[in-house]
Every structure is written in structure tokens, then in C-alpha cells.
Amino acid sequence: MPTPIIGITAGRVLSPTQVYxxxxxxxxxxxxxxxxxxxVILPSGLENGQITELLEKLxxxxxxxxxxxxxxxxxxIPHPRVYGIDEPRDIFELELVRQAAQANFPFLGICxxxxxxxxxxxxxxxTDIGAQMPASERHDWFPNIPRxxxxxxxxxxxxxxxxxxxxxxxxxxxSLHHQGLDRIPDRLRVVARAADDLVEAVELSDHPFGLGVQWHPEWLAESxxxxxxxxxxxxxxxxxK
Incomplete structure (x- = not known):
């Protein structure tokens, strides 16, 4: 049986030579x-039709x-701690999720x-847990704490x-995040919470595999x-397949 091909979204950084x-x-x-x-690594910036074609190959x-x-x-709500906004990545990933959800295509979201x-x-x-949930426990253990x-x-x-x-x-x-899930859409079901009641995981209803977790399991994969x-x-x- 062929090995399942998993597309992994990539971030973008501006290099010292000013090239993304x-x-x-x-x-x-x-x-x-x-x-x-x-x-396989997925770049940002793909158009909607290209995303559809991509899902046919993954x-x-x-x-x-x-x-x-x-x-x-x-x-x-705007907040000074908001960082790293990348419009092409936002547009690409939001459409990727919408198409995957519509097509019953398996997907996992991390952080x-x-x-x-x-x-x-x-x-x-x-937009910032500490500012909007002042009674919450600390969730932003980065960047100076081991992941x-x-x-x-x-x-x-x-x-x-x-x-x-x-x-x-x-x-x-x-826990490596300063933002968190607030309003949950009807299609998603909350399946995990932290002790302070912050949402930690959601699943897409009536879908073969639509799952998102707020922590970083890739750093804990020995578990x-x-x-x-x-x-x-x-x-x-x-x-x-």
C-alpha cells in the first residue's frame, strides 16, 4: 500500500538578504x-484552484x-503583543482548511x-490571553523555556x-502560545480544556479527521x-486514499 503523503504548511521568514x-x-x-x-512541504501563496489541485494529490x-x-x-481586539502577521500565509491556510473541511479531507492543526x-x-x-483572561494560568512559555x-x-x-x-x-x-480560541463555530466541538477553562483542542463534527490542538505534540513525540x-x-x- 502506498505511503500516505502528508502536506505540512511552512512559515516564512525574511532572510538577511531581504528575501522571504x-x-x-x-x-x-x-x-x-x-x-x-x-x-512534503507546502508553500504559502497558492491560489484557490491550486489548493483544490493540491488536495487531489495529497x-x-x-x-x-x-x-x-x-x-x-x-x-x-488589537494588542501590542501580536506578532509575525503574514498575509499570504493567512489567506492560503484559511482557504486550505475550508476546502479540506468541505471535501472530508484529513487535517490536523497545531498551535x-x-x-x-x-x-x-x-x-x-x-489576541492575548493574559490581557483578555487575566485570571488564566500562564500559557506563553516561550521563547526562553525549552519547548x-x-x-x-x-x-x-x-x-x-x-x-x-x-x-x-x-x-x-x-504551552507555547499567547493567543487562544475564543468563540467556537458551530461545526467545531471542544474536546479538551486547560484547568483555567481555555480551549486546548477541537474536532470537526461529521468529518473523518479534522482535529486541532493548542499545544505542540511534535516536541513531545517521545510521549x-x-x-x-x-x-x-x-x-x-x-x-x-
């Missing part, structure tokens, strides 16, 4: 390969972490990726896809529960 370069943490690639998938999609989504795209899923389907974000540091435990809804994948309802996770998230994506991609 697509970049991707090797942790995502390693986690997908460990799960049995064949990773078996699954992984939306990665990165800078913040432009708050104007979800009527968000920024789960936020893209939420916004693409009509939801909104806290594989366990920050807190998330409570996973029993019977959810995420609970089945991880074989638990209590999972230790890292069976976290690696199982990637295995779930690859297995769904295999069944989609």
Missing part, C-alpha cells in the same frame, strides 16, 4: 515520518505553528494551526477522537499519547 524563505521545524517532519507518513494536511493570524480576519481552523470556520481568538517542557495537563473529553487516540483523558502538554496524534492523522490519510 519558507521554513519548517524538523520536529514536524520527524513526527510524521515516525507515524508512517511521507512529508492524503492529509498538517497545519503548523508560527506567527499570529491578522486580528482583522476575525474582528479581534497556530488550531487557531487557523477556528477562524476559517467562523470562530474568533483571544519540550511540560507546562500543564489538559482534560480530554471522554469518548472524543482525541481521547481514543491518546488513550487518556488527562494529557501532559507543553506515546502525543505521538499518537500524528499516527491518527496518517491512518486517516491512509484510509482516505
Amino acid at each position: 524563505e519558507h521554513t519548517l521545524s524538523d520536529k514536524y517532519v520527524t513526527a510524521v515520518r515516525r507515524a508512517g507518513g511521507l512529508p 492524503d492529509g494536511v498538517l497545519l503548523t505553528g508560527g506567527g499570529d493570524i491578522d486580528p482583522q480576519l476575525f474582528n479581534g 497556530r494551526g488550531v487557531q487557523v481552523i477556528n477562524v476559517a470556520l467562523g470562530g474568533s481568538l483571544f 519540550d517542557r511540560i507546562s500543564h495537563v489538559v482534560s480530554i473529553q471522554k469518548g472524543s477522537r482525541l481521547a481514543r487516540l491518546t488513550s487518556t483523558t488527562q494529557l501532559e502538554v507543553n 506515546p499519547g502525543n505521538q499518537a496524534i500524528f499516527s491518527g492523522l496518517v491512518e486517516a490519510a491512509r484510509n482516505h
Whole structure:
């Protein structure tokens, strides 16, 4: 049986020579390969028709972490901590999610990726958790803390896809974000929360595999529960072929 091809979205950075370069943490690639998938890197800037053609050639999609989504795209409250806005990436990834959701195409979103899923389907974000949820626990353990540091435990809804994948309802996770999911669209179901009630994972209803998590399981892939998230994506991609 052919190896499932998993497209992984890449970020963009401005090089010292003032040229934009697509970049991707090797942790995502390693986690997908460990799960049995064949990773390929997806650049930003593709048009809608090209995205449709792309999905015909892939078996699954992984939306990665990165800078913040432009708050104007979800009527968000401006905040000075908003950083790394990349309009071509926003436009590409939002359309990618919409088409994948419509086509019953398997996809997984991580950190920024789960936020893209939420916004693409009509939801909104806290543009800064500390400012808008002052009683919340700390979630922005970056950039000076090791990315594989366990920050807190998330409570996973029993019977959810995420609970089945991880074989638990209590999972230790890292936390590398200053934004979070606020309004959840009707098509998404909350399946995990932090102790302060912040949404940590959502699933797309009536879809073979539409999942988003707020933490970074690729940095915790030695943990069976976290690696199982990637295995779930690859297995769904295999069944989609």
C-alpha cells in the first residue's frame, strides 16, 4: 500500500538578504515520518484552484505553528503583543482548511494551526490571553523555556477522537502560545480544556479527521499519547486514499 503523503504548511521568514524563505521545524517532519507518513512541504501563496489541485494529490494536511493570524480576519481586539502577521500565509491556510473541511479531507492543526481552523470556520481568538483572561494560568512559555517542557495537563473529553487516540483523558502538554480560541463555530466541538477553562483542542463534527490542538505534540513525540496524534492523522490519510 502506498505511503500516505502528508502536506505540512511552512512559515516564512525574511532572510538577511531581504528575501522571504519558507521554513519548517524538523520536529514536524520527524513526527510524521515516525507515524508512517511521507512529508512534503507546502508553500504559502497558492491560489484557490491550486489548493483544490493540491488536495487531489495529497492524503492529509498538517497545519503548523508560527506567527499570529491578522486580528482583522476575525474582528479581534488589537494588542501590542501580536506578532509575525503574514498575509499570504493567512489567506492560503484559511482557504486550505475550508476546502479540506468541505471535501472530508484529513487535517490536523497545531498551535497556530488550531487557531487557523477556528477562524476559517467562523470562530474568533483571544489576541492575548493574559490581557483578555487575566485570571488564566500562564500559557506563553516561550521563547526562553525549552519547548519540550511540560507546562500543564489538559482534560480530554471522554469518548472524543482525541481521547481514543491518546488513550487518556488527562494529557501532559507543553504551552507555547499567547493567543487562544475564543468563540467556537458551530461545526467545531471542544474536546479538551486547560484547568483555567481555555480551549486546548477541537474536532470537526461529521468529518473523518479534522482535529486541532493548542499545544505542540511534535516536541513531545517521545510521549506515546502525543505521538499518537500524528499516527491518527496518517491512518486517516491512509484510509482516505
